[in-house]
Amino acid sequence: MKILGIETTCDETAAAIVAHDEEGGASILANEVLSQIAEHAAYGGVVPEIAARAHVEVLDRLIDRALDRAGLGLDDLDGIAVAAGPGLIGGVLIGLVTAKTLALVTRKPLLAVNHLEAHALTARLTDGLAFPYLLLLASGGHTQLVAVKGVGQYVRLGGTIDDAIGEAFDKVAKLLGLGYPGGPEVERMAEAGDPERFGLPRPMLGRREADFSLSGLKTALRIEAERIAPLAERDVADLCASFQAAITDVVVDRARVALRAFSGVAGHPTALVAAGGVSANGAIRRALASLAGEAGLAFVAPPLQLCGDNGAMIAWAGLERLRLGLTDDLTVPARARWPFAEKPGSAAVIV
Ligand code: ATP
Ligand code: MG
Ligand code: FE
Numbered sequence: 001m002k003i004l005g006i007e008t009t010c011d012e013t014a015a016a017i018v019a020h021d022e023e024g025g026a027s028i029l030a031n032e033v034l035s036q037i038a039e040h041a042a043y044g045g046v047v048p049e050i051a052a053r054a055h056v057e058v059l060d061r062l063i064d065r066a067l068d069r070a071g072l073g074l075d076d077l078d079g080i081a082v083a084a085g086p087g088l089i090g091g092v093l094i095g096l097v098t099a100k101t102l103a104l105v106t107r108k109p110l111l112a113v114n115h116l117e118a119h120a121l122t123a124r125l126t127d128g129l130a131f132p133y134l135l136l137l138a139s140g141g142h143t144q145l146v147a148v149k150g151v152g153q154y155v156r157l158g159g160t161i162d163d164a165i166g167e168a169f170d171k172v173a174k175l176l177g178l179g180y181p182g183g184p185e186v187e188r189m190a191e192a193g194d195p196e197r198f199g200l201p202r203p204m205l206g207r208r209e210a211d212f213s214l215s216g217l218k219t220a221l222r223i224e225a226e227r228i229a230p231l232a233e234r235d236v237a238d239l240c241a242s243f244q245a246a247i248t249d250v251v252v253d254r255a256r257v258a259l260r261a262f263s264g265v266a267g268h269p270t271a272l273v274a275a276g277g278v279s280a281n282g283a284i285r286r287a288l289a290s291l292a293g294e295a296g297l298a299f300v301a302p303p304l305q306l307c308g309d310n311g312a313m314i315a316w317a318g319l320e321r322l323r324l325g326l327t328d329d330l331t332v333p334a335r336a337r338w339p340f341a342e343k344p345g346s347a348a349v350i351v
Contacts, residue, residue, distance in 0.1 A: 001019065001020050001021070001078045001079075001319060001322070001323075002017060002018070002019045002029070002070075002072065002076060002077050002078050003017065003018055003019075003077065003078060003079045003080075003081050003111070003315040003316075003318045003319045003322065004016070004017055004063070004066070004067075004077050004079075004080050004081065004102070004311075004315060005017070005018060005081045005082070005113075005118075005311040005312060005313070005314030005315025005316070005317075005318060006059070006063070006080070006081070006082040006083070006095045006098060006099050006311060006314060007082075007083045007095065007115070007118075007309055007310060007311045007313075007314045008055040008059060008083065008087075008091040008092065008094050008095030009083045009085065009086065009087025009088065009091055009092050009095070009115045009309070010046060010051065010087050010088060010091065010140075010141070010309055011035065011036045011037065011039075011040055011046045011051050011309075012033055012034065012035050012036070012308065012309040012310070013033075013034045013036070013054065013055050013058050013059055013062055014031075014032060014033040014034070014062070014309060014310050014311035014314075015030075015032050015059070015062040015063045015065070015066040015311045016028065016030055016031040016032065016066055016310060016311030016312040016314070016315050017029040017030045017066050017067070017069075017070040017072065017077075017315060018125065018312055018315035018316050018319055020319055025128060026124075026125050026128070026316065026319075028125075028312045029069070029070035029071075029072070030065075030066040030067070030068075030069035030070040031066075031305070031306075031310060031311060031312045032062045032065050032066045032069070032311065033305070033308075033309075033310050033311065034058050034062060036050070036051060036054045037180070037181065039051075039054055040180065041179065041180050044170075044174050044180050045170070045180070046088070048088045048089075048090055048091070049090065051088055051090065051091050052088070052090030052091050052093075052094060055090075055091050055094045055095065056094055059094060059095065059098055060098070063098070063102075066311070074102065074106050074108075075106065077106070077108055078108065078109070078322065079108050079109040079110070079111050079318055079319070079322045079327070080099045080102045080103045080106070080108050080109070080110055080111065080318075081099070081111040081112075081113050081314050081315050081317065081318020081319070081321075082095045082096055082098070082099035082110075082111070082112060082113065082314065082318075083095060083113050083114070083115040083118065083314050084096050084112035084113065084114070084328075084332060084333070084334055084335060084338075085114065085115065085334055085335030085336060085337070085338040086114070086115060086116065086141075086335055086336060086337050086338040086339075087115055087336065088336070089334060089336045092334040092335070092336070093334045096112070096332075096334045099112075100330050100332075103330070104330060109322060109327040109328075110327060110328045110329070110330065110332065111317075111318035111319075111321050111322055111326075111327060111328060112328040112332040113314050113317040113318050113321065114317075114338055114340045115309075115314070115338075116137060116142060116144075116338075116340040116341075117152075117154070117317055117340050118313040118314050118316070118317040119137050119139070119275040119276050119313060120135050120137060120146065120148050120154065120275060120340070121148075121151070121313070121316060121317045121320055122275055122302045122306055122312075122313045122316065123135075123271070123273045123275065123300045123301075123302060124316070124320070125302075125306075125312065125313065125316040126300075126302050126303065126306060127300050129270060129271055129273065129300055130270050131148060131149055131150050131153075131270070132147060132148055132149045132150070132262075132266040132267060132268075132269055132270065133147075133148050133269050133270050133271045133272070133273050133300075134146075134147060134148075134157075134255070134258055134259055134262050134269045134271075134272050134273065134297075135147075135148050135273045135274075135275060136251065136255055136272070136273070136274045136275070136276075136279070136288065137275050137276045138164070138165040138166060138251075138274070138275075138276045138277075138278035138279060138284075139164065139165075139166045139276035139277045139278060139308075140164060140166035140167055140170060140181070140277060141164055141166070141167070142159075142164055142276065143159060143160040143163075143164040143165045143166075143212055143214075143278075144156055144158070144159040144160075144341060145157045145158040145159070145210045145254060145255060145258035146341045147258075147262055147265050147266040147269075148266075148273070149265075149266045151320045151321060151324055151326075152321075152324075152326070154340055154341035154342075155265045155266060155341060155342065155343075155344050156341035156342055156343050156344075157210045157258040157261050157262065157265070157344075158209060158210025158211045158212065158254060158257070158258055159211060159212065160211070160212040160213065160214060161211055161212070161213050162213055162214060162215040163214040163215050163218065164214075165212070165214065165247060165251070165278045166181070166182075166183055166276070166277050166278045167214075168214040168215075168217065168218055168247065169181075169182045169183040169186050169247075169278070170182035170183065171218055172186060172218060172221055172239075172240075172243055173185045173186050175218075175221070175222055175225060176189075176225065176231070176236050176239060176240070177231075177236075178236070178240075181277075183277060183278060183280065183281060184280070186240045186243065186244060187240075187244065187281055187282065187283070189236055189237045189240035189241075190237065190240040190241040190243075190244040190283070191237075191241075192237045192241075193234075193236075193237030193238040193239070193240050193241025193242070194237075194238045194241055194242070195241040195242050195244070195245035196242070196245075197238040197241075197242055198221070198224050198238065198239060198242035199242075200217060200220050200221060200224070200242050200243060200245075200246040201216060201217055201220050201246065202217075202246055202249045202250050202253070203216045203217055203250065204250060204253075204254065205249065205250060205253050206253070207257070208257065209257070210254050210255075210257040210258035210261060211254070212250065212254055214247070214250075217243070217246055217247070217250075221239060221242075221243050224239065224242075225239060244281070244283050245283070247284070248283050248284050248287045249287075251284055251287065251288065252287045252288065252291050255272065255288060255291055256291060259272070259291075259295055259297075261344075264344070265344045269297060270297070270298065271292070271297050271298040271299065271300050272288060272291065272292040272295070272297050272298070272299050272300070273299075273300045273301070274288055274299075274300075274301040275301070275302060275307070276307065276308075277307055277308040277309070278307075279301045279302070279307045280304050280307045280308065285301055288301075
């Protein structure tokens with residue numbers, strides 16, 4: 001089975017081809033990603049109209065390139081998968097209309113994938129992981145702890161009540177005059193910094209629900225930064241290290257609470273999985289790996305190029321859905337908002 005995956009929900013234009021056969025398992029035949037970071041950097045965040053225009057300009061070429069890399073033609077595909085949301089609606093529409101057109105002319109099945117579900121299922125592409133597992137999904141727009149029970153079966157155990165983790169990294173980077181996206185910049189600066197110089201708060205630590213709140217932490221950092229301004233490079237490094245240490249403590253504590261709640265909704269987990277752009281962070285990865293070790297679980301995080309937005313995860317989620325007969329017709333809508341996991345007790349949204 002070979003699936004094309006298209007991703008245009010935010011600031012990466014991506015096209016990939018993933019193959020799966022029963023004996024050989026899954027393989028990524030092509031994974032083309034064009035980041036628009038340079039276009040948005042001057043604004044310190046993603047500008048929707050600039051993003052949409054950039055997707056229009058490059059998507060067709062990127063799909064051609066993915067097919068070339070894989071040595072395939074459109075006729076060799078078994079399905080066309082696309083992220084139909086959630087995301088910036090202009091970008092989502094460009095990917096979805098392209099996928100619908102390809103599905104129509106090739107008469108292949110269309111697979112409308114939830115972008116967050118694709119992040120959630122990536123560990124099955126890379127590590128062949130079995131259900132159920134505990135997922136920390138942390139990116140620029142989302143922060144959730146989710147029990148992944150099966151394709152389309154996701155129970156939300158906790159989430160952020162204000163900023164997403166990646167968003168907090170991005171805002172702190174902006175505040176400290178570092179580049180965009182902020183996560184990698186803050187991590188790089190933190191390497192040389194003292195994580196104990198500033199006693200930043202650890203919001204929500206010890207709470208029984210696995211929720212996050214990060215806006216207070218960001219404010220505390222801003223107050224410290226203003227107190228010691230003007231900032232020398234050493235100060236910025238210490239602030240970054242202190243911030244990253246605080247976030248890491250919060251993530252581990254919240255994941256521990258979610259692990260405790262897990263068995264009540266999904267039985268015994270096979271692993272603790274980190275996904276989304278933030279899972280590229282080394283400090284967070286190491287802390288989660290040691291939490292998983294304590295709990296006797298495997299820790300799985302996708303390789304770096306599959307942590308951020310990419311087409312391979314969309315193709316894989318489409319492949320999982322096609323195997324279950326979950327195809328879509330040409331009326332499927334583009335969705336700016338599309339929750340993928342619900343609180344325990346309410347029905348899963350994606351079927
Ligand atoms: P969505 O939330 O819809 O998935 P997104 O574009 O934010 O969209 P990703 O591309 O998965 O999703 O993640 C990007 C985010 O990850 C940015 O906020 C970025 O700062 C953060 N990030 C990337 N690398 C690191 C890192 N090393 N440490 C911390 N955060 C990071
Ligand atoms: Mg992105
Ligand atoms: Fe994403």
